[in-house]
Amino acid sequence: MNKVLITGATGAIGEACARYFHNNGYFVYLHYRSQETKAQALHEALEHSRIIGFDITNREDVLQKLQDLELDVLVNNAGMTKDNLFFFMSNEEWESVIDTSVNGTYYVTKAVLKNMIRNKKGSIVNVASISGIVGNPGQTNYSAAKGAIIAFTKALSAEVARYKIRVNAVAPGLIESEMTEALDLKEMKKTIPLKRIGRPEEVAESVFFLADKASYITGEVLNISGGLVR
Secondary structure (H helix, E strand, O other): OOEEEEOOOOOHHHHHHHHHHHHOOOEEEEEEOOOHHHHHHHHHHOOOEEEEEOOOOOHHHHHHHHOOOOOOEEEEOOOOOOOOOHHHOOHHHHHHHHHHHHHHHHHHHHHHHHHHHHHOOEEEEEEOOOHHHHOOOOOHHHHHHHHHHHHHHHHHHHHHHHHOEEEEEEEEOOEOOHHHOOOOHHHHHOOOOOOOOEOHHHHHHHHHHHHHHOOOOOOOEEEEOOOOOO
């Protein structure tokens, strides 16, 4: 049975990815940092799964939990937003977003990549955002983090292709989640050519395609925005 680790598995996209991989025959490692109850409930719903709790920004914690893990797929999904206009942005708002998305992705990937290289197989899918492509006002921290993930994807893909490891990314636009519940979606939908926001399951389907099916695709970023960014 193939094995996948999904970081941030308690979020909307993370949970959708966990269910999609599980329903397609994968054993799923479910990462959480603080939402243990939600992770446990998801674990109980997925027969072939296990929860792994660690602080993604703590290098030693990540290495301790993941260094012996044998994976076929890694989905770097964990991230966070702390939006503010740049002039009013605090150091903590900047550093926490960068630390979670950029450093967390680095620590997790570094911890599991050694075994992938030894096995000469594997696939990594990083969850970026259209904010990392076009930039959003009030999201200099988030845009910088997701832009870094896109560049990280392209550079790493070139390094590890010789080991038959593929590295790709998805860049979701507006997706149904806890983060979009407070937004004025009626007005935002007018700016999207498909006139709706996306569903987490649609992102999960794309992540699975890149991870499991797209055997001749690496170093790419798949835009999932309903035509908002093109």
